[in-house]
Amino acid sequence: MFTFDILLDLSKTGYQAEIAEHLESLISCLYDSRQITNGDCTVVHAANTLRVSVTCPEMDALDAKNSTAYGKHRLEKIEEVLQMPVQFIPTGNDPRYLPYSDQEKPSFYVLYFAGYSPLIHGDSGELIPLYKIPFTYHDDACYNDILFWSNNYERIYGLWFNGAVGEQFARRQMQDPNSALSRQGRAVCQRIEELTGVPTYYFLFNYRRRTRQQDLDWKCPLCGKAWLIEGAAPSDFIAFRCAESRLVSGFTKNS
Numbered sequence: 001m002f003t004f005d006i007l008l009d010l011s012k013t014g015y016q017a018e019i020a021e022h023l024e025s026l027i028s029c030l031y032d033s034r035q036i037t038n039g040d041c042t043v044v045h046a047a048n049t050l051r052v053s054v055t056c057p058e059m060d061a062l063d064a065k066n067s068t069a070y071g072k073h074r075l076e077k078i079e080e081v082l083q084m085p086v087q088f089i090p091t092g093n094d095p096r097y098l099p100y101s102d103q104e105k106p107s108f109y110v111l112y113f114a115g116y117s118p119l120i121h122g123d124s125g126e127l128i129p130l131y132k133i134p135f136t137y138h139d140d141a142c143y144n145d146i147l148f149w150s151n152n153y154e155r156i157y158g159l160w161f162n163g164a165v166g167e168q169f170a171r172r173q174m175q176d177p178n179s180a181l182s183r184q185g186r187a188v189c190q191r192i193e194e195l196t197g198v199p200t201y202y203f204l205f206n207y208r209r210r211t212r213q214q215d216l217d218w219k220c221p222l223c224g225k226a227w228l229i230e231g232a233a234p235s236d237f238i239a240f241r242c243a244e245s246r247l248v249s250g251f252t253k254n255s
Helices: 017-032 069-082 144-162 167-175 180-196 212-216
Strands: 002-009 043-046 049-056 087-093 109-111 119-121 200-204 240-242 247-249
Touching: 002 017, 002 069, 017 043, 017 049, 017 069, 109 180, 144 167, 144 180, 167 180, 180 200
Parallel strands: 109 200, 200 247
Antiparallel strands: 002 049, 002 087, 043 049, 109 119, 240 247
């Protein structure tokens, strides 16, 4: 992953709370499109500058062509107040993570709650920054429908992971393809598929107390057809896939 400093020169304006607020909004917009991999960044005020360090999946991730309409607007507002351009300064790379690498169009996508992006290249398993696909929200300017689902999933997963209060409810939301959470995610998949022409599958959580044989005998919970992938191993991310229902899943981790 590539690292950058986003630098605001305050020499003409001095520090203003308005500028810091615009910068925080810009960082949020950059994360919404996954131009950066973490939206929780520290703003540093020193001398006549404001500085934020960010990590990006590609060297050109911060280019305006990758921004949502809202990200472009925030950048324009900052530069209007500063009376000079915002600087994006390369600082190196984070050796813990490999950068995103452009690949051929996948045979399918997977919508999954994990990592910095919820969109996965079905063939390679690599995370795909959202800015690599067309805007999905109805305003044709952003990815809010994906983000709404992702935020909901994060809260539901946290409720399940913490256990006790709400655990069963949360597990059902993630495992039932007809739950409110799953219906929201499946609608997002349909939208991505409409825009990209790439079949897009929804990943169903699978944490059930059952034997390996019971898992092997599991049928697609929507159409009832066999969906076990031949040769699938317990460690595989995807062990089940149904093209008709646009669902994928893995072996249970609670057998």
